[in-house]
Amino acid sequence: MIKVFILDDETIARINLRHLINWEKEGYVICGEADNGADALKKAEELQPDIIFTDMNMAGMNGVEFINQVKRIVPSAKIIAFSAFDDFEFVRQSLKEGAVDYLIKYRMDAGSLLSMLESIKNSIRTESIERQKNDRIREMATSGKALVQKNVIMNSLNGYLKDNFAAIIKEYEIDLDDKNLIIAASRIDDFYSIKEKFNTQERAVFIQTVDNILTGICEDIGKTVYVGMDEGKYIFLMSFGDILSEAAIYSRAITNIGTIEGTVKRFLNVTLSFGLSGICPVAAKIDEYYREARKVLDDGYFKGSNYIVQKRELACNETPRRNTGLSAAEEKNLLGGIRNSKKDGVIKTLVDIFRSMKENKCPFDTVKMTCIDLINLLSRVIKEFNISSGKVFTSTSSPYDDFKKFENLEELLNYFKFLYTALLDVLEQNKLNSGYSPIIKKSIDYIINNYHSDISLSSVAEKVNVTPQYLSKLFKEECNEGFTYYLNSIRIEQAKQMLAEGINFKDLAPKAGFNNYTYFFTVFKEFTGMTPHQYEKTILKGKI
Numbered sequence: 001m002i003k004v005f006i007l008d009d010e011t012i013a014r015i016n017l018r019h020l021i022n023w024e025k026e027g028y029v030i031c032g033e034a035d036n037g038a039d040a041l042k043k044a045e046e047l048q049p050d051i052i053f054t055d056m057n058m059a060g061m062n063g064v065e066f067i068n069q070v071k072r073i074v075p076s077a078k079i080i081a082f083s084a085f086d087d088f089e090f091v092r093q094s095l096k097e098g099a100v101d102y103l104i105k106y107r108m109d110a111g112s113l114l115s116m117l118e119s120i121k122n123s124i125r126t127e128s129i130e131r132q133k134n135d136r137i138r139e140m141a142t143s144g145k146a147l148v149q150k151n152v153i154m155n156s157l158n159g160y161l162k163d164n165f166a167a168i169i170k171e172y173e174i175d176l177d178d179k180n181l182i183i184a185a186s187r188i189d190d191f192y193s194i195k196e197k198f199n200t201q202e203r204a205v206f207i208q209t210v211d212n213i214l215t216g217i218c219e220d221i222g223k224t225v226y227v228g229m230d231e232g233k234y235i236f237l238m239s240f241g242d243i244l245s246e247a248a249i250y251s252r253a254i255t256n257i258g259t260i261e262g263t264v265k266r267f268l269n270v271t272l273s274f275g276l277s278g279i280c281p282v283a284a285k286i287d288e289y290y291r292e293a294r295k296v297l298d299d300g301y302f303k304g305s306n307y308i309v310q311k312r313e314l315a316c317n318e319t320p321r322r323n324t325g326l327s328a329a330e331e332k333n334l335l336g337g338i339r340n341s342k343k344d345g346v347i348k349t350l351v352d353i354f355r356s357m358k359e360n361k362c363p364f365d366t367v368k369m370t371c372i373d374l375i376n377l378l379s380r381v382i383k384e385f386n387i388s389s390g391k392v393f394t395s396t397s398s399p400y401d402d403f404k405k406f407e408n409l410e411e412l413l414n415y416f417k418f419l420y421t422a423l424l425d426v427l428e429q430n431k432l433n434s435g436y437s438p439i440i441k442k443s444i445d446y447i448i449n450n451y452h453s454d455i456s457l458s459s460v461a462e463k464v465n466v467t468p469q470y471l472s473k474l475f476k477e478e479c480n481e482g483f484t485y486y487l488n489s490i491r492i493e494q495a496k497q498m499l500a501e502g503i504n505f506k507d508l509a510p511k512a513g514f515n516n517y518t519y520f521f522t523v524f525k526e527f528t529g530m531t532p533h534q535y536e537k538t539i540l541k542g543k544i
Contacts, residue, residue: 001029002124003028003031004028004049005047006033009035009058014035018030020113026114026117028117031047036060040066050124051079051120052079054070054081056083067081067099079099080099081101082104083102083105084106101120130267134212149172150227153237157286157290158287176225177239177241180249180279181283182238182250182277182279182289183235184235184275184276185235185277185294186236186260187233187234189271209267213267214260223238223241234272235290236256240279253276254276254308258308271305272306273297273305273307275295275311276311293311295364298363299361299363301367302362302367302409326353338420338427341424341427341428347421350416357370357409358409372400374419375419385427403415429448437478446460448490454513455513457472457484460483471483492523492528495508496528499532499536
């Protein structure tokens with residue numbers, strides 16, 4: 001039976017919950033109740049319930065405070081918060097403190113309660129199984145056996161032990177055969193973004209959790225082992241003994257990979273991508289197939305995220321129809337668009353370049369060389385126009401390192417759209433010193449230096465000693481856009497720059513000159529096609 005504890009300062013509420021369903025018939029037992037937080041903490045420590053229902057709006061210790069404290073006493077307990085009020089702040093705080101769900105008392109019925117309890121029951125069972133697996137893992141780690149095995153596997157992959165592979169796997173009790181092996185190189189998708197969410201200690205816990213899950217899965221699958229590399233990458237070895245059918249071997253391998261990927265996603269909500277080698281007939285060639293698997297993973301780049309790609313899928317692409325790096329025509333189109341301020345043309349050329357790489361299923365080396373050429377072209381233009389590189393390359397790290405953090409062509413395309421748009425915007429701003437009348441020059445200079453203040457057409461007109469009507473007319477004639485549009489364009493560009501620098505969303509609007517966040521949100525989406533959060537996630541992904 002799963003133990004349930006109820007905390008509510010209203011007697012009638014506890015009675016209603018007790019009688020809403022037949023608890024024992026459904027596999028639960030109400031092990032205790034309390035009408036205040038302090039008493040509930042004492043009883044919870046003694047009873048160690050699996051599920052705790054807690055009211056949120058109570059005198060003395062409220063629900064948020066209780067959840068915070070009880071999670072330290074019964075860390076495995078699943079907590080359901082409930083209240084008579086549909087209060088978003090209570091919802092947010094309860095979930096933040098560790099509640100698994102939130103119920104409104106007057107909306108609660110037997111059906112919704114049972115549905116929630118069933119989901120929680122499944123979660124408790126799964127975690128119980130996982131704890132048992134983790135216990136086995138800890139036992140192995142204590143003896144040092146797991147570490148030794150992984151070192152042996154890594155040395156084998158690097159070709160140091162391949163001549164004695166059969167004897168070695170037997171000696172170190174590694175669950176593999178010495179023939180019909182498939183090596184799968186794998187990586188956690190979007191690993192750089194995941195890392196940024198955690199501090200050093202949390203990252204270590206995350207990696208250890210992945211290791212624990214993978215160890216348990218490999219044991220369950222059988223004839224499958226893995227080693228962790230760096231930066232969220234893993235190598236799996238699968239052996240298929242006396243299976244003679246190539247199709248059967250690949251089918252089993254894909255099934256195994258699907259099990260691994262599905263389990264990791266279910267527990268951690270992250271996805272993996274895999275590159276599978278061909279079938280290694282004998283262990284003497286294991287190092288060759290290891291290198292092949294890593295290359296297949298890289299060359300599957302065009303597929304995006306959460307993919308499984310096999311060597312035989314890429315065989316037809318060994319002679320790609322696209323040259324390595326930028327073609328002369330592509331470079332000419334980009335330079336022409338930049339020098340003629342044709343932003344649409346530049347973006348179209350970038351889209352065409354990345355579409356070509358995707359359609360031709362280009363290997364990663366081609367993608368890498370194309371990215372290097374795109375960065376080199378940016379650097380040449382920056383020098384040619386004597387621009388500060390920091391206005392284009394806003395990351396503190398090298399752009400040659402930045403692009404490697406992206407894991408599919410769509411993310412890379414967005415990255416280069418951002419860089420080339422930044423370059424064109426800087427070039428456009430540099431034109432302020434030529435072609436404009438003295439009044440417009442002074443107005444623009446004032447806007448750039450005071451965009452964060454509460455300025456308007458009237459206030460700027462007063463600064464340059466003209467009427468608002470005349471200044472509005474000059475803006476439309478010389479800038480081909482109205483005053484408000486120009487002012488907002490400057491403010492949004494500054495907001496984008498501040499996002500790149502890590503400014504908090506709450507501080508972003510006023511720092512960019514917007515007194516109303518809703519208006520800022522609307523204007524930002526009008527200029528960029530996305531919300532500030534989407535912009536940060538999509539365009540600036542991978543920046544540190």
